[in-house]
Amino acid sequence: MKKIFVFLVAFSLSMFGQSNQLTLTMDEAINLALEKNSELKIAKMEVDKSEQKLREARSGLFPKLDLNGQYQRYIDKPVIFLPPGSPLGRTLVIGSDNSYLAAAQLSLPLFALPLYEGIGLASDALAIAEQNYLSVKNKIVGEVKKSFLAVILTRETKDVMKQSLKNAEDNFENIKRLNAAGTLSDYDVLRAEVQVENLKPIVLQMENNYKLSLEALKVTIGLDANQNIDVVGDMEFDESYKLPTEQEVIEELLKNNPQLAILDKQVQLNDRNVSLEQAAYFPSLAGFGNYQYQTQANDFKFSDYNWVKTFVLGLQLQVPIFNGFKTQARVSQAEIGLNQSVEQKRNLTEAIKTQALSVLYRVQQALIRIQGQNKTVRTAQEGYEIAKRRLENNVGTQLEVNDAELALRQAKLNRLQAIYDFKVAEADLETVLGRIK
Numbered sequence: 084m085k086k087i088f089v090f091l092v093a094f095s096l097s098m099f100g101q102s103n104q105l106t107l108t109m110d111e112a113i114n115l116a117l118e119k120n121s122e123l124k125i126a127k128m129e130v131d132k133s134e135q136k137l138r139e140a141r142s143g144l145f146p147k148l149d150l151n152g153q154y155q156r157y158i159d160k161p162v163i164f165l166p167p168g169s170p171l172g173r174t175l176v177i178g179s180d181n182s183y184l185a186a187a188q189l190s191l192p193l194f195a196l197p198l199y200e201g202i203g204l205a206s207d208a209l210a211i212a213e214q215n216y217l218s219v220k221n222k223i224v225g226e227v228k229k230s231f232l233a234v235i236l237t238r239e240t241k242d243v244m245k246q247s248l249k250n251a252e253d254n255f256e257n258i259k260r261l262n263a264a265g266t267l268s269d270y271d272v273l274r275a276e277v278q279v280e281n282l283k284p285i286v287l288q289m290e291n292n293y294k295l296s297l298e299a300l301k302v303t304i305g306l307d308a309n310q311n312i313d314v315v316g317d318m319e320f321d322e323s324y325k326l327p328t329e330q331e332v333i334e335e336l337l338k339n340n341p342q343l344a345i346l347d348k349q350v351q352l353n354d355r356n357v358s359l360e361q362a363a364y365f366p367s368l369a370g371f372g373n374y375q376y377q378t379q380a381n382d383f384k385f386s387d388y389n390w391v392k393t394f395v396l397g398l399q400l401q402v403p404i405f406n407g408f409k410t411q412a413r414v415s416q417a418e419i420g421l422n423q424s425v426e427q428k429r430n431l432t433e434a435i436k437t438q439a440l441s442v443l444y445r446v447q448q449a450l451i452r453i454q455g456q457n458k459t460v461r462t463a464q465e466g467y468e469i470a471k472r473r474l475e476n477n478v479g480t481q482l483e484v485n486d487a488e489l490a491l492r493q494a495k496l497n498r499l500q501a502i503y504d505f506k507v508a509e510a511d512l513e514t515v516l517g518r519i520k
Contacts, residue, residue: 104311109231112304112314116227119305123223126216133205133212140205143198146191155182179379183388189372193398196362204359207352214348217519218341225514229507230296230303235318236503237296240496241289247492248282250467254484255279257475271481278485318502320453329440332516336439339517343435346428353421360417363410366402435515442512449505456498463487463494 107115117123162174192198258275261267297312306312327335337343375393403410470487473479 104313105306106313106315107231108315109228112231112300113224113227115306116223116304117220120223121305123216123219126212126219130209130212130216133209137202137205137209140198140202143192143195143201146189149188151186151188153182153184153186155184156180157182180381181383182377182379184375184377186376187372187374191370192367193370194366194368196365196367197359200355200359200362204352204355207348207355211345211348211352214341214344217517218345221341221514221517221519224519225510226303227300228510228513230300231314231316232318232503232506232510234293234296234300234314235316236499237289237293238314239318239499241286241293243492243495243499244282244286244289247488248279248286250488251275251279251282254471254488257471258481261475261477266477267481274481274485278488318499318506320502320505324450326447326450327443329443332439332443332512333436335516336435337432340435340439340515341517343428343432344517346424346431350421350424350428353417353424357414357417357421360410360414363403363413366400368401369399370397371399372396439512439515442508442515445508446505446512449501449508452501453498453505456494456501459494460491460498463491467491 157178157180160176160178160180162176164174165171167173255272255275255278258267258272262269262272297314298308300314301308301310301312373393373395376390377393378388378390380388467484467487467490470479470483474481474484
């Protein structure tokens, strides 16, 4: 009964572990990262905040209406001074003990150039925030791709080493059989056994590397450390891949690179800021209205109060004349900021062109390596099969088999590394070209 209970517990834990495992394709990993990544969430919040700032700036176009009420109790009533000889004396007390006032004030900008430029400035800031969001998204997609590819590489490297270990074990069994038949020496048996034992720790290391790469992928996506994941995909190369030309890369770079797009928006914003500061030279015109309802009394008999209404409409024109050269200084500062952003964009453009061409050359070099390694793997496989047959026919040596197996293993690993380098370079190229997928 106790054994049955232990079996059921173990089975339940095993099923729970399987149900808790998340198996991801590259696209699923990217979508999950875009959903969970905190940096992208912060960038989206910045877009939302910029939208509210634009809404705030536009609010200046609407009428402003304020209501207020006021009660005053005079401890000493105000007086007016009369000329000498007045029959009313030298001063005259005015007003009542209690004063009540209710007012409605309305204002509306009719012409205010700084207001319009401020709205444009807020709109440019929103465009920068949106472009920054796309830039962060583009970067995260690239990081997830490379982290996912690292998992594929370590998994397939692990598989290659496991296959090498299996080949060594099969060879060891074959050597023992031939030794028993008297065709090979005990020394050949020892060499084959050493070969097996040397490969075991390497396989274990590859398994650990695979687990570590899965942990790194979880961090990149933003998953909890307790979440078990696995990936679906192979380190395969698309033979139909067409390498873009340098001119095509530069044209796409200038059109879609997110960092250049941000700086382009920054130049527009700084140019708008110059216009905003220059708008301080222009007059502004506003309309206003004021409605008041008031009364005064010495008692609190509200039903006997005499309420008086006052209603005023008007226009207010403000013309800047002189402010100690403040506006001129602010315009100069804005122009300097504009020139700085233009220079920054020029410098970054040249730097990113160099970066894009460097990545393109990495792609090109990886393609050449892949083409060479394809042939090398086929040749190494044939060599390994020949070495095994020669050993079985007692015309070869164990050393030949070991060398052939090592050559085959290295050829497979070199091909995997070449494809991995190609895909990483391709992901970097897509990132710098702003190809968000």
